[in-house]
Structure formats: C-alpha cells, structure tokens
Amino acid sequence: xxxxxxxxxxxxxxxxxxxxxxxxxxxxxxxxxxxxxxxxxxxxxxxxxxxxxxxxxxxxxxxxxxxxxxxxxxxxxxxxxxxxxxxxxxxxxxxxxxxxxxxxxxxxxxxxxxxxxxxxxxxxxxxxxxxxxxxxxxxx
Amino acid sequence: xxxxxxxxxxxxxxxxxxxxxxxxxxxxxxxxxxxxxxxxxxxxxxxxxxxxxxxxxxxxxxxxxxxxxxxxxxxxxxxxxxxxxxxxxxxxxxxxxxxxxxxxxxxxxxxxxxxxxxxxxxxxxxxxxxxxxxxxxxxxxxxxxxxxxxxxxxxxxxxxxxxxxxxxxxxxxxxxxxxxxxxxxxxxxxxxxxxxxxxxxxxxxxxxxxxxxxxxxxxxxxxxxxxxxxxxxxxxxxxxxxxxxxxxxxxxxxxxxxxxxxxxxxxxxxxxxxxxxxxxxxxxxxxxxxxxxxxxxxxxxxxxxxxxxxxxxxxxxxxxxxxxxxxxxxxxxxxxxxxxxxxxxxxxxxxxxxxxxxxxxxxxxxxxxxxxxxxxxxxxxxxxxxxxxxxxxxxxxxxxxxxxxxxxxxxxxxxxxxxxxxxxxxxxxxxxxxxxxxxxxxxxxxxxxxxxxxxxxxxxxxxxxxxxxxxxxxxxxxxxxxxxxxxxxxxxxxxxxxxxxxxxxxxxxxxxxxxxxxxxxxxxxxxxxxxxxxxxxxxxxxxxxxxxxxxxxxxxxxxxxxxxxxxxxxxxxxxxxxxxxxxxxxxxxxxxxxxxxxxxxxxxxxxxxxxxxxxxxxxxxxxxxxxxxxxxxxxxxxxxxxxxxxxxxxxxxxxxxxxxxxxxxxxxxxxxxxxxxxxxxxxxxxxxxxxxxxxxxxxxxxxxxxxxxxxxxxxxxxxxxxxxxxxxxxxxxxxxxxxxxxxxxxxxxxxxxxxxxxxxxxxxxxxxxxxxxxxxxxxxxxxxxxxxxxxxxxxxxxxxx
Numbered sequence: 001x002x003x004x005x006x007x008x009x010x011x012x013x014x015x016x017x018x019x020x021x022x023x024x025x026x027x028x029x030x031x032x033x034x035x036x037x038x039x040x041x042x043x044x045x046x047x048x049x050x051x052x053x054x055x056x057x058x059x060x061x062x063x064x065x066x067x068x069x070x071x072x073x074x075x076x077x078x079x080x081x082x083x084x085x086x087x088x089x090x091x092x093x094x095x096x097x098x099x100x101x102x103x104x105x106x107x108x109x110x111x112x113x114x115x116x117x118x119x120x121x122x123x124x125x126x127x128x129x130x131x132x133x134x135x136x137x138x139x140x
Numbered sequence: 141x142x143x144x145x146x147x148x149x150x151x152x153x154x155x156x157x158x159x160x161x162x163x164x165x166x167x168x169x170x171x172x173x174x175x176x177x178x179x180x181x182x183x184x185x186x187x188x189x190x191x192x193x194x195x196x197x198x199x200x201x202x203x204x205x206x207x208x209x210x211x212x213x214x215x216x217x218x219x220x221x222x223x224x225x226x227x228x229x230x231x232x233x234x235x236x237x238x239x240x241x242x243x244x245x246x247x248x249x250x251x252x253x254x255x256x257x258x259x260x261x262x263x264x265x266x267x268x269x270x271x272x273x274x275x276x277x278x279x280x281x282x283x284x285x286x287x288x289x290x291x292x293x294x295x296x297x298x299x300x301x302x303x304x305x306x307x308x309x310x311x312x313x314x315x316x317x318x319x320x321x322x323x324x325x326x327x328x329x330x331x332x333x334x335x336x337x338x339x340x341x342x343x344x345x346x347x348x349x350x351x352x353x354x355x356x357x358x359x360x361x362x363x364x365x366x367x368x369x370x371x372x373x374x375x376x377x378x379x380x381x382x383x384x385x386x387x388x389x390x391x392x393x394x395x396x397x398x399x400x401x402x403x404x405x406x407x408x409x410x411x412x413x414x415x416x417x418x419x420x421x422x423x424x425x426x427x428x429x430x431x432x433x434x435x436x437x438x439x440x441x442x443x444x445x446x447x448x449x450x451x452x453x454x455x456x457x458x459x460x461x462x463x464x465x466x467x468x469x470x471x472x473x474x475x476x477x478x479x480x481x482x483x484x485x486x487x488x489x490x491x492x493x494x495x496x497x498x499x500x501x502x503x504x505x506x507x508x509x510x511x512x513x514x515x516x517x518x519x520x521x522x523x524x525x526x527x528x529x530x531x532x533x534x535x536x537x538x539x540x541x542x543x544x545x546x547x548x549x550x551x552x553x554x555x556x557x558x559x560x561x562x563x564x565x566x567x568x569x570x571x572x573x574x575x576x577x578x579x580x581x582x583x584x585x586x587x588x589x590x591x592x593x594x595x596x597x598x599x600x601x602x603x604x605x606x607x608x609x610x611x612x613x614x615x616x617x618x619x620x621x622x623x624x625x626x627x628x629x630x631x632x633x634x635x636x637x638x639x640x641x642x643x644x645x646x647x648x649x650x651x652x653x654x655x656x657x658x659x660x661x662x663x664x665x666x667x668x669x670x671x672x673x674x675x676x677x678x679x680x681x682x683x684x685x686x687x688x689x690x691x692x693x694x695x696x697x698x699x700x701x702x703x704x705x706x707x708x709x710x711x712x713x714x715x716x717x718x719x720x721x722x723x724x725x726x727x728x729x730x731x732x733x734x735x736x737x738x739x740x741x742x743x744x745x746x747x748x749x750x751x752x753x754x755x756x757x758x759x760x761x762x763x764x765x766x767x768x769x770x771x772x773x774x775x776x777x778x779x780x781x782x783x784x785x786x787x788x789x790x791x792x793x794x795x796x797x798x799x800x801x802x803x804x805x806x807x808x809x810x811x812x813x814x815x816x817x818x819x820x821x822x823x824x825x826x827x828x829x830x831x832x833x834x835x836x837x838x839x840x841x842x843x844x845x846x847x848x849x850x851x852x853x854x855x856x857x858x859x860x861x862x863x864x865x866x867x868x869x870x871x872x873x874x875x876x877x878x879x880x881x882x883x884x885x886x887x888x889x890x891x892x893x894x895x896x897x898x899x900x901x902x903x904x905x906x907x908x909x910x911x912x913x914x915x916x917x918x919x920x921x922x923x924x925x926x927x928x929x930x931x932x933x934x935x936x937x938x939x940x941x
Contacts, residue, residue, distance in 0.1 A: 026818070031896040034814035036904060042822040049829050069927065072920045083913055087141060092203070094909045098895040112895060114905040117912075121905070124916040128923040129826060135930045136833050 005054060012054035019047035027122055028115070037118035041125025048130060057137055068134060071127035079120025082113060142200035144214045147184055148268060150177060151261030155254045162250035170249040171239035174257065178231040181264075185216075185224045192218045192643040199270070209331055213270035218643020222482065223267035223398055225640075226489050227391050231260050233618035237497055238382035240615040241504060252292060252380070259285035263391050267398055272321045272331045279317070279363075282395060283310045286387050290379040302375035305708065309372045310362050317359025317399075323352035324406070337405040337650070344409060353407050356399070357416055364396025364450050367424040371704050374435075374443040381500030384439060385493050388446055397450065397485065400457050401648045408461035408649075418458025422575050424451025429582035433688075434696060438499045438509040438594065441586055442492070445535065448583060449488050452550060455576075456481035459553050462560055463652060473556045475645070475652060479659055480549035482644045486636065487534065487542040487629060494622035495531040495590060498524055501615055502594055507605025511589065516599030521610045523620070528591045530623040534630070536587035536681070537580065537674065542629035544674075545661055551576060551670035577673055584681030585688070592685075633661035736858065743861040746869065756868055759875035769810055776803045790835065798828040815900040 027040025051060045086095040098112040154177050162170045188198060199215040216224070235256070242249060262285055265278030284307075291303030321331075327346045328336045336343070343349055360366075365373040373393065377384055387393070400417060407413045428448025435441040460478030501524050502517065503509045518525045530541060537547030554576040557569055601607065610616075629635065637659040645659065684691070726737065750756055780800040787793040805820035886899050886907065896902040904912050 030898060030901045031905075032898055034818055034898060034900075036815070036898070036901040038904065039815070039818045039822060042819065042826060046822050046825050049826060053829060069924065072923060076917060076920055079913055079916060083909070090141060094906070096894060096906050096909075110895060114894070114896070114902075114909075117905050117909060118901075121912060121916055124920055128916075128919045131923040132926050133826075133830060133833060135927045136830070 009054045012050055016047045016051050019043060019050065023047065027118065030118060031110075031112060031114060037121030038125055040118075041122040042129065044122075044126050045129035045133070048126075049133060052133070052137065057134065066130075068127045068130040071123050072131065073127075075120045075123030075125075075127055077120070078123065079117050082117040082120065085113070141202050142214075143184075144198070144200045144216070144268070145202050145212065147181055148214060148261060148264045150181065151257040151264070155257040155261070158253045158257065159250045162253075169239050169244045170253050171235055171242070174253045175232065175235045175239070177257070178228045178235060178260065182225065182228040182232055185221060185228060188216050188221050189639050192216065192221050193639050195643070195646065204274070210273050211271055212274055213332065214268040215270045215334070216268060217647045218640070218645070219398070219401055219647030220267050222486070222640055222644040223391075223394070224264060226394075226486070227260060227263050227267070230386060230391065230489055230493055233493065233621060234382045234386040237385070237500070237615060237618040238380070240612055241382055241500055242380065248292075252289075255285050255288040255292065256383070256386070259289060259387065259392070263395065266395055270333050272324065272333060272336075275333075276314070276318055276321055279359075279395065280311065280314050282392050283307060283314055283363075286310075286376070286392050289383045289387060290376045292380055292383065293378070296378065298375070299378040302372075302378040304712075306372040306376045308712070309369055309708075313359040313362025313369065316355045320352045320355030320357075320359065323348045323355065327352065333402060333406075340406045340409070343406060349410070350412060353410065353413060353416075356403060356407070357413075357420075360396035360399040361420060362396070363399070364393050364454065365424075365447050366396070366420045366451060366454060367427050367447075368704050370424060370428065370447045371708055373447055374440055377437070377439040377443045381439070381496060381503065384442075385496035385500070388443065388496075393446065393450055394485065394489075397453050397457070397481075400454065401481070404457065404461065404648050405650055409464050414458055414461045416458070417461065418455045418572075421451045421453070421455025421458055422572065422579075424448065425455060426451075426575050426579040426582075429579045429586060432586040433582060433589070434692065436511055438502060438511055438514075438590065439496070441511075441590055442495055442499055445583070445586055445590075446492060448579065449484075449492065449535075452579075453481050453484055453488070456484065456550060456553060457648070459557055459572075460649065462557070463649060474553070474560070475649065475657075476549060476556070477553035478645050478648050479641060479661075480546055480553055482641050482648070483542075483549065483633075483636075483661065484546035486640070487546045487626070490622045490625045490629065491531040491534040491541070491543055494527055494619040494626065495535065497615075497619040497622070498528045498531065501611040501619070504615070505606065505611055506608045508603070511593040513600060513603040514594035515597035516595070517608060518595040520599075520608050521595075523616055524611060525591075525595045527616075527619045527623045528595060530626050531619075532587040532591035534626045535590075536584045537677065540630045541626050542633070543626070545630065545633050547580065548670045548674065549661070551580070551673045552668065555669045555673075573673075577677065580673075580677045581680050581684065584677050585685050588681070588685050589688075634659075637661055739858050739862050743858070743865055746865050747861075750865070750868060750872070755876070756872050757875040758871055762874075767810075770807070773803050773807055773810070776800075794828060794831045798824055801827075813900075815898070 023040045023043035023046075026035035026043060027037055028035075030036030030040065048060065048064065051063070083094050086093045089095075096112065096114045096117070098110050098114070100108060100110045102108050154174065158170060158174065161173050165173075191198060197215055197217045199213065202212040204210050204212050235253075238252075238256075242252060259282060262278045262281035266275055266282060269275040269278060287303045287307040290306055291299050293299045294303075324336060324343075325331055327343050327348050328339055330336060362369040373388060376388055379387070404413075425448045428444050428446075428451055432441050432444035432448065435444060456477045460474060460481060463474035463478065466474065499509060501521070502514065505521070506514065506517070508514065534541035534543030537544050551573070554573040557572050560569060641661075642657065642659040646657070726733075777800050780796050780803065784793050784796050784800075787796060801820065801824035805817045805824065808814075808817035808820060883899075886903060890896055890899045890902040890907075894902045894906040896906070
C-alpha cells in the first residue's frame with residue numbers, strides 16, 4: 001500500500017541535510033558547548049531514520065551505501081587507538097593532549113585528541129543505531 | 141614500558157598483523173612471517189643468561205592500576221628465564237614444523253597463527269610476571285588461547301569436545317587460583333610475588349595460609365593435568381600436532397609446574413605442601429604411565445606419557461621442599477630433587493617435543509596414528525625412525541640420552557627420601573621409591589610401544605590411507621634439532637648446569653642457593669641404588685613388553701562407566717540439564733514474565749536493603765522550591781503515564797510514551813542540563829521510530845477485558861511497589877549526604893586539566909573515558925547480537941554446517 005507522501009519526501013530532502021549539518025556541528029563543538037559524539041551520533045542517525053521513513057530502505061542504501069557494522073568496528077578501533085595512544089608516549093592510558101592553533105577562516109581554535117576519541121563514539125553510535133534499525137526494518 | 145614489556149607484548153602485536161599478512165601474501169606460507177618473532181625473542185632472552193648466571197635479577201615496571209598496587213612488573217630470574225627460553229625456543233621449532241605440517245591451501249592459517257601467537261604471548265606473561273593479578277590474567281589467557289587451538293578444527297565434534305573439556309577444567313582451576321591469590325594478598329598485603337616471598341615466614345602462621353595453599357595448588361594441578369584433573373589432556377590431542385607438541389609437552393601444561401616452583405618459597409616450608417605436591421605428583425606419574433599402555437592412538441600414548449612425566453616433575457618439586465628444613469648446603473641431599481626437577485623439565489621438553497613431531501609425521505605420511513594399523517615403517521622412514529628411537533629411549537631413561545640422567549636423579553631422590561625424618565615420613569615414606577620404580581617400568585614399556593609398534597614388525601599397506609614415505613626435509617629439521625639436543629645434553633650434562641639449571645634452582649629455593657651452591661650432574665656415579673633400579677626397570681620392562689598381549693587386559697579393569705571421564709561427562713550433562721530446566725522456567729518467551737521477575741527482584745532486594753540498613757531518611761530542609769513550570773510538567777508526565785494504561789491501541793500508547801519522554805527532556809531544560817535534554821530528545825525520536833518499525837512484528841494487543849481481575853491487581857501492586865521504592869530511594873539519596881558532591885571537582889578541573897568547557901563531555905571523553913570506551917563496546921555487542929539474531933531467524937535458524 002504505497003501512500004503519497006510527497007510533502008514528507010520534499011521536506012525530508014531539506015530537513016535531513018540541516019539535521020546532518022547540525023549533528024556535525026554539535027559533535028565538533030561538544031567539548032565547549034552542549035553536544036559531543038553521543039548526541040551527534042544519535043542526531044545523525046535521526047536524520048537517516050527520517051530518510052528511511054520518507055523513502056524506503058532500498059533508496060536510502062542507494063544514497064548512503066554504508067555498511068554500518070563496519071562503521072561500528074572502525075569506531076571502536078579509533079577509540080581504542082586513542083585510549084592506547086598514551087602507551088606510546090610513556091604516559092597513562094587515555095591521557096589526552098590539546099593545543100590551540102590559529103587557522104584561516106576558523107580562527108583561534110583548539111585541536112584536541114579527545115575529539116578523536118569522540119569520533120569513535122560518534123561512529124559507534126551511528127553504527128549501532130542504524131544496524132539495529134536497518135536489520136529490524138529489513139526483516140519486514 | 142621497557143624493552144622487556146615490548147618483548148612480551150610483541151606476540152600480541154604480531155597477532156594483529158597476521159590476518160593482514162595472510163591476505164596480502166597468499167602465496168607465502170604465513171608461518172614464515174610468524175617464525176621470525178620467536179627466533180628474535182629467543183635471541184633476546186638468551187642475552188640474559190649471563191646476567192642470571194651471576195644471580196642478577198632484571199626487573200621492569202609499567203604502572204597499570206597504581207591505586208590497587210597492580211603493576212605490570214616483569215622480572216627475569218633464573219626460573220623465569222628458563223621458561224621464557226623454552227617457550228620461545230620450542231616455539232620457533234614448532235612454528236617451523238607447522239609450516240610444513242599445515243597446508244596453506246586447505247587450512248585457515250590466519251586463525252591458527254593468531255591463536256598460537258596469543259598463546260605464546262600469554263605464556264611469556266605468565267612466567268615473567270611478578271604481580272599475581274597480572275600473572276592470573278595471562279594464565280587465563282593461556283586457557284582461552286589453548287581452547288581456540290584445541291578446537292582449531294572446529295568442524296570436528298571431538299575437537300569441540302576436547303576444547304570445551306580443557307577449558308572447563310583449567311578455568312575452574314584458574315578461578316580457584318584467583319581465590320588463592322586474593323587470600324595471599326589479604327595475608328601479605330601485596331600482589332608482588334617477591335614481596336610475598338620476603339615475608340614467607342609470617343605467612344606460615346596466618347589462619348588463611350592453608351586455604352590459600354589449597355586453592356593455589358588446585359589451579360596448578362588442573363593446569364598441569366595432575367590426577368584426577370588429567371582427563372582433559374588426552375582429549376586435547378584433537379588439536380593439530382604442532383599445537384600438541386607446543387602446548388601439551390613444552391609449555392602450557394608446564395604453567396602449573398612453573399606456578400608450584402615459583403610459589404615454593406612461599407609455601408614449601410609447610411608439611412602440607414610437601415605431602416600434597418609430592419603425592420599428587422606420584423599418583424599422576426603412576427596413573428599416567430599405567431594408562432598410557434592401553435592406548436592405541438600414538439598421540440594418546442604420548443598424552444598419557446606427558447601426564448606421567450608432569451607428575452614426575454611435580455613429585456620432585458614436592459620432595460625438594462624437604463630441603464628447606466636442613467640448614468647446611470653441602471650435605472643437603474634433598475636439594476638434588478629440585479635440581480632433578482629442573483633438569484627433567486628441560487629434557488622432557490626436548491624428547492617429548494621431538495616425539496610429538498614424529499607422531500605428527502607418521503600421521504601426515506600414513507594417514508593414521510593407530511598403532512594397530514602401523515608397523516614396519518623403519519625402512520621407509522629411516523630419519524624419522526632415528527629421531528623416534530632417540531626420543532623414546534631418552535623417555536625410557538636409557539643411556540646415553542638426557543632422560544637417563546634425570547631419571548637416575550629422580551630415582552636417587554626417591555631413595556633419599558627414606559632418610560627423611562620430618563613430616564611423619566617414617567610411616568608412608570617407604571612407598572615413594574616403590575611407586576616411582578613401578579611407574580618407571582611402565583614408562584619403559586610405553587616408550588618401547590611408541591618406537592617399536594609403528595616402526596618394526598610387518599608393514600600392512602592395505603590398512604594405511606596413504607603410501608608412506610620419508611617426510612619432507614623441512615618437517616624433519618625441528619625434530620632433528622630436538623633429538624640432537626637430547627644427545628648433547630645426555631653426553632655433556634653440565635653444559636647447562638651453571639648457566640641455566642643453577643639459576644633456575646636458585647629461583648625455586650632462594651634461601652638455600654647461596655654463592656657456594658653448585659650444580660654438578662655426573663654421568664656415572666658408581667653402583668648406587670638408582671643404578672640397580674634402572675637395571676631392574678630395563679629387565680622387567682623388556683619382560684613385560686614381550687608378554688604385553690597376555691596381561692594387557694588388566695589395564696581395562698576399570699569399566700568405562702565409572703571412570704573419571706564418565707564422571708566428567710555426567711557432570712556436564714547434569715549441568716546442561718539443570719540449566720535448560722531453569723531456562724524453561726524463566727525464559728518463557730513472554731516479556732511479561734521477564735518484567736515480572738525483574739521488578740519483583742527489584743522491589744524485594746532494594747526494599748529489603750533499605751529496611752535492613754535503616755537507610756530511609758527524609759530531610760526536607762534542603763529541598764528546592766517547586767516552580768509552577770515544574771508542577772505543570774510533572775502533572776503532564778503523571779497524566780500521560782496514566783493515560784498509557786487506558787490506551788486502546790498500540791499506536792496511542794507509543795505516542796503518549798513519546799510525549800512523556802519529551803516532557804522529561806523539557807524538565808532537563810528547566811534544570812539547566814542542555815546536554816541531557818538534547819540526548820533525551822533525540823533518543824525519544826529514535827526510539828519512537830524504532831517502535832514504529834517493530835509494529836509490524838507485534839501481535840495484536842490483547843483485549844483488556846479478557847484479563848482476569850487478580851492479574852490486573854498483581855500488576856498494579858508491582859508497579860506501585862516499584863514506584864514507591866524508587867521514590868523512597870530518591871528521597872533518601874537526596875537526604876543522605878555522606879560525602880561532598882564530586883561535581884565541584886569536575887567543575888574546577890574540567891578546563892584546567894582537560895581543556896574543555898562542557899563538563900559533561902569532558903567527563904565522558906576524558907575523566908571517565910574508559911567507561912565510555914566500554915559502554916560503546918557493550919553497545920556494539922548488543923547491535924551485533926540483534927543483527928545476528930534477526931538474520932538467523934530470517935534464514936530459518938538453519939546453520940550452514
């Protein structure tokens with residue numbers, strides 16, 4: 001029973017991108033303002049879920065041909081590398097380093113290894129949510 | 141992190157790369173890459189020989205959990221070094237052998253070498269750790285990696301059975317060992333073995349001493365396959381032969397020996413230790429050699445022979461404990477038992493390693509290991525035959541091989557024990573040499589079976605799967621090297637005595653091995669009792685071997701159904717049956733039952749604790765004022781929750797539930813927790829859509845009228861109970877301020893130490909980052925679990941195999 005959801009689809013096309021951008025912004029700004037990998041990841045998944053609801057699974061996998069299970073793995077890998085990174089510099093595990101730099105356009109910002117760890121969290125969260133939703137959705 | 145740490149870590153690191161190497165270089169046997177590491181490690185460790193020879197100890201520390209006194213302390217003394225050399229040395233030869241044994245076309249080499257490397261690293265960790273917790277971690281790692289190795293051919297039922305058996309038994313022992321370790325720590329207030337040894341005198345009088353001793357020994361005995369825990373070792377022979385040669389002769393089973401040797405300075409002065417270790421060893425020696433004779437599988441014989449040889453070493457370590465009760469060194473005949481134990485440990489690794497490889501060659505070239513089918517291989521495989529003769533004769537204790545020397549020393553120690561006048565030796569001590577002698581006769585017989593049955597007699601080609609011929613040269617290198625070591629150590633017994641054996645003995649009995657302690661192994665020492673015993677062993681052995689068919693039936697006198705194996709099988713079956721009974725009662729498949737038991741447990745346990753600890757406290761003094769917004773939101777939540785109860789359709793309940801969730805996030809906004817609010821909002825959105833996805837699969841909502849009154853009443857009681865308990869806990873938690881709030885610490889340090897202004901995020905990624913790490917791991921496992929379950933159900937739950 002195919003319904004006419006033209007309005008939903010049109011709105012989604014715009015909204016999904018806005019949400020995605022917002023998710024990235026929230027993820028990157030996490031260390032200084034509300035946000036972080038967890039929320040960012042959830043929000044990204046929300047955007048994809050919105051796409052899934054508006055279109056169907058086949059179309060979305062066509063647009064985003066991502067293996068979410070692989071995403072979980074790479075996320076875990078990145079995070080554990082950041083955790084283990086301390087070993088190579090003779091400091092305790094999970095020691096983070098940060099530094100302030102001046103970049104063109106972006107200005108005075110800080111580069112933080114915690115963001116790498118958070119990137120792992122982000123990937124895992126997106127991977128986990130989407131794996132669950134996709135497998136349940138596909139089984140219909 | 142020192143070089144030593146990297147050395148122990150290197151097998152694990154290489155294990156990460158092996159699958160990549162396997163994929164990239166398909167044409168090259170992965171074993172060649174792996175081979176480099178043990179050789180490098182062996183050279184690295186042999187540098188330490190000159191240091192330990194002078195009695196030096198190398199100690200390196202890396203902090204792990206300083207607050208609990210747990211450090212990754214590695215130290216090298218004579219004992220640790222001996223084992224490290226065995227692990228890497230035999231390891232190199234085994235890897236070399238496996239390159240020719242395992243075909244690169246048919247086998248999953250990437251898995252095999254990953255498991256083998258994990259095992260090698262774990263084993264190095266066991267023998268070099270000073271911290272007992274670190275040692276225990278590595279110890280269990282050896283159990284796990286050997287489980288994987290034994291079950292390597294996991295499509296075979298016997299492999300899975302053997303792997304499970306070894307895991308169950310060794311992990312059971314490992315857990316009891318953990319208990320022993322904890323007791324030791326309670327007594328000595330340290331995890332460090334060195335510090336425990338330093339206070340061994342005070343530990344003796346502690347009331348926990350005996351339990352700790354028993355628990356630790358249980359761990360060592362299960363690992364080293366001592367009677368009655370030996371039953372896992374024969375089944376572990378389902379592993380590929382290189383694994384058997386490595387794990388079940390040279391290294392893993394010796395972890396128990398290592399533990400006994402390592403903790404000897406702590407426990408050995410106790411009479412209980414003397415009796416338990418030496419008697420367990422002797423029984424194992426006897427039972428292993430007796431059982432070996434009835435085996436028909438070549439590897440089965442070798443498995444039981446390993447059991448018996450491990451018993452021999454164990455009993456020697458037990459006897460060596462008597463040495464501690466005599467001050468003078470010169471006349472201390474009991475110290476010789478420890479020397480013999482160490483010497484035999486080395487010898488056993490050489491001859492048993494070569495014999496396992498020979499068994500593997502026979503299996504590889506003929507397709508069978510059944511001695512009833514084999515025979516007459518001597519002409520076809522002359523080199524293999526020579527190696528087998530050297531190995532088996534050494535095992536039987538014949539001159540001029542190294543096994544002869546250590547067997548003589550073993551017999552001498554058993555005779556010397558008669559003069560011992562402590563530990564009530566007068567009553568039962570006479571049995572020691574008798575049992576040792578009888579067991580040695582059986583040892584002689586099974587050694588002869590190993591070498592004579594396959595290689596002499598009639599060649600029955602029709603029984604063999606393949607036409608036998610000599611093994612390729614690569615497969616022969618390792619056993620030849622080991623066999624030549626057998627001869628070299630036999631002819632020049634003192635080659636190792638000052639460089640390897642003496643420091644190792646000093647590691648086992650540090651209080652005795654002073655500067656004037658010397659090890660000298662004599663090839664010939666006159667017509668002592670042990671020489672007559674050896675002559676007797678050979679004479680009786682030949683006699684009994686010749687008449688083997690006539691009396692072999694005696695070995696079957698224990699019927700299979702009352703054997704230890706049957707006991708184990710019944711135990712496992714009983715466990716499975718009771719587990720499935722519990723599952724049937726609890727796992728009804730109805731989510732209501734699950735929630736019912738969870739909530740009931742929640743109410744009872746928390747309610748009882750609240751009552752018992754008298755924890756309820758109400759302090760209205762520091763309540764915040766309730767604003768009108770909060771009141772409104774709270775009433776929305778309450779009304780929403782009640783409305784869910786009366787919702788007629790599932791869609792309505794889900795939407796109301798979502799509304800309740802959104803209202804909660806508004807609460808967070810009010811209480812100025814934007815992070816939580818954000819997360820709650822997104823979570824609500826996603827979970828509502830998840831619910832919608834699941835809609836399709838859910839059965840129609842049961843009509844509420846059908847439910848009985850009592851059912852409704854029970855549910856109402858339980859839900860009210862949960863609500864009351866949670867409210868009580870929340871109120872008490874708010875009113876009981878035992879400590880200062882930790883939030884100030886985070887507020888002050890978030891920017892100073894972690895450079896972040898969002899405290900919640902700083903806690904998540906920095907201060908408590910490890911928690912987050914494990915949280916995302918749990919999430920990943922959950923997701924993969926859901927994926928696997930749903931995909932399995934889609935294929936009808938049918939396994940491919």
